[in-house]
Amino acid sequence: MIIFFSKRPYTVLLSVVALIVLCLTSCLGMSAINDTDTNESKSGLEVHFIDVGQADAALVFCDGDTMLIDGGNSDDSRLIYTYLKKHDVTNLDYIVATHAHEDHVGGLSGALDFATAEVALCPVTEYESKAFSNFVKGLKQQGLEITIPEAGDSFTLGSAKVNVLACNAAEDPNNSSIVLKLIYGDTSFLFTADAEYESEMAMLDAGYDLSSTVLKVGHHGSYTSTSYRFLNEVDPQYAVISCGKDNDYGYPHDEVISRLENADITYYRTDLIGDIICTSDGKNVCFNVSTGNTNTEADIENPRDMVLNTGSKRYHEIGCESIPEIRESNKKDYFGTTAEIESMGYYPCGSCH
Structure with missing residues (x-):
């Protein structure tokens, strides 16, 4: 089912106005020049796996549209604010809190302090924590409410299609995680949040096409996720693990690293190389990695x-x-x-x- 989540009325109005202006300038032989690197000027697909330590955050650009998937811990609010500012992301078409745990929802309040959001997705509307309350407060200040998607829903981001593969009413917030598969041309990305074995089996049993070019490894590389059967069905060329350096949980666990290596999957870790940026032209993907704000040898x-x-x-x-x-x-x-x-x-x- 293709779901067109409701966006702000003024967004539609602005789009109509922009179309009228574009038509007028075209008729007059004029062209608008914009030399700033805004999300409106980006074409193609970029996925930024932001280094937020022992947490998750990914910023997706596609043909001028943007989606933020999680925002790290509450202490990462300033980092997320700064990252959006650096990339001049003043509007988020979608802001996704994959589940209510602080290491995913905590920094989203920082995103809402800088950018307006059109649609907010989350598997729950209530959760007892300060981090979640701050997220909801930020949405309310923008006149937004949480939309709970259903598995099987889909929406568009630029020319990409995004399928919702999981959004469960599980007791464990990890297994309630929203799982998204983004398809851009012949390439695809699977964002599994903290989905564990229970959710993985549900997706397999549902018969979804899980095959993806890039897998965002579940639950920071915990052995409770990325089961052999699930990994075999995804069959990614690349994987990304978002975790903190020398974290208390021992992520990524040796079992997961072994599964990836046995399957000859090239993987990248934010705890070792910082921010990870992947681009796609619809045929192939390319990884550029950075440590802090400087490019590393991998870029050249x-x-x-x-x-x-x-x-x-x-x-x-x-x-x-x-x-x-x-x-x-x-x-x-x-x-x-x-x-x-x-x-x-x-x-x-x-x-x-």
Whole structure:
């Protein structure tokens, strides 16, 4: 079912006015020039997995439309505010609180302090916490109420289609998480929030097409998510894990890393490389990673052949004198960049680096 969630009346009015102005300027042979990097000027698809420590936040741009999926902890409100300001995001077509836990909803109040929102999605309208109350307060100040979507709903973001695959009335907020699959051309992204085994099995039983180019790994890499059967159905080329450095939970768990590596899935971790930006032209996706506000070598480095030691977690350049000493069972050929390798938990060999 395609759902067109109601947006603000003045948004429709502004769109009509903009259309009239566009027609007039076209007739007069005039063109408007805008040299600022606003969300209205962005074309194509960009997904920003924002480094919010032990939490989740993703900002999606598509053909001028924007969607914010979660906003980190309450202490991340200023970070989210600043991130939106940096990218001149003054309007959010969709703001999504995937579930009511603070590490997802906490920083959304900061987003609402900077940007107006058109539609707010969340699996619940009430939850006893200060973080959730601040989120609802921010919505009310903008005259918005929470919309609870249903599994099977879909909506558009620019030229992308977004399918709601889960929004459960579970006792555990994690398993009530809104799960979204965004489809852009031949590429797709699966945002699983903190959905665990129970929710994963429900999506499998429902028969949804889970296959995706990029998987946002569930529950920060906890072993309670990303089950073998679920991962097999998603069959991603890439995965992103949002978690905090040296967090108290031990995320990502070794079991999940093992599942990803056994499936030869390239994965990136915010705790190791900071903000992660993925772009799509509708055919292919490309990852650019950054640490803080500076670009890293991954932005300009060409991928190359390397050899991994899965036992020692070291990577070696071709021709390294240490390669013959690696056990065959631990030796793995890899083609990629050093940033990709290091995001997977590998370290450079001392002999060839």
